[in-house]
Amino acid sequence: MDKKTLVTYFSGTGTTEGVAKKLAHAIGADIKQIVPSNTYTAADLDWNDEKSRTSVEHRDQSIRPNMAEPVSVADYDVVFVGYPLWWERAPLIVRTFLESQDFSGKTIVTFATSSSSTNGADGRRLHDSASVASWKTGRRFDAHVDEKTLASWVDGLDL
Numbered sequence: 001m002d003k004k005t006l007v008t009y010f011s012g013t014g015t016t017e018g019v020a021k022k023l024a025h026a027i028g029a030d031i032k033q034i035v036p037s038n039t040y041t042a043a044d045l046d047w048n049d050e051k052s053r054t055s056v057e058h059r060d061q062s063i064r065p066n067m068a069e070p071v072s073v074a075d076y077d078v079v080f081v082g083y084p085l086w087w088e089r090a091p092l093i094v095r096t097f098l099e100s101q102d103f104s105g106k107t108i109v110t111f112a113t114s115s116s117s118t119n120g121a122d123g124r125r126l127h128d129s130a131s132v133a134s135w136k137t138g139r140r141f142d143a144h145v146d147e148k149t150l151a152s153w154v155d156g157l158d159l
């Protein structure tokens with residue numbers, strides 16, 4: 001790809017990280033992790049506990065968890081944004097990231113991992129956090145997706 005491309009991702013338990021690394025390798029992109037200031041513990045990630053951190057954040061979509069360090073997209077034309085689906089949505093730290101950067105003239109493509117859901121992987125709900133970007137429809141990948149599948153997906157995006 002001629003365009004300067006960055007793969008960014010947030011991962012709670014390493015699954016999205018695995019796919020992000022394969023994607024970056026498959027397409028020769030740089031990679032940067034979206035790291036929360038406060039790591040999500042196993043208790044935080046307990047979706048069956050309505051008092052858990054993720055449950056609280058799910059109920060209040062205005063929350064913007066802090067990032068440990070900024071992730072700059074200034075040097076890139078295309079930015080992939082990967083995340084796990086939490087209740088079929090992107091974790092709110094993804095919005096913290098999107099709202100922290102200037103995406104004018106840039107293209108964003110989301111990708112997600114999940115137990116089974118596909119809703120939320122397209123990134124549509126996130127558009128209002130970076131409305132100046134040109135958005136492509138993202139998709140959900142299995143943890144075991146291979147690089148060839150990822151590369152042919154990107155080929156088909158017409159970036």
Ligand SMILES: Cc1cc2nc3c(=O)[nH]c(=O)nc-3n(C[C@H](O)[C@H](O)[C@H](O)COP(=O)(O)O)c2cc1C
Nearest residue numbers: 011012013014015016084086087088114115116117
């Ligand atoms: C708080 C929370 C909510 C989740 N909600 C869903 C869901 O709605 N649908 C689904 O298929 N998987 C759901 N999952 C499972 C994750 O999407 C899945 O395990 C994902 O691959 C984890 O990625 P990670 O290891 O990068 O954090 C949820 C997990 C957590 C922790």
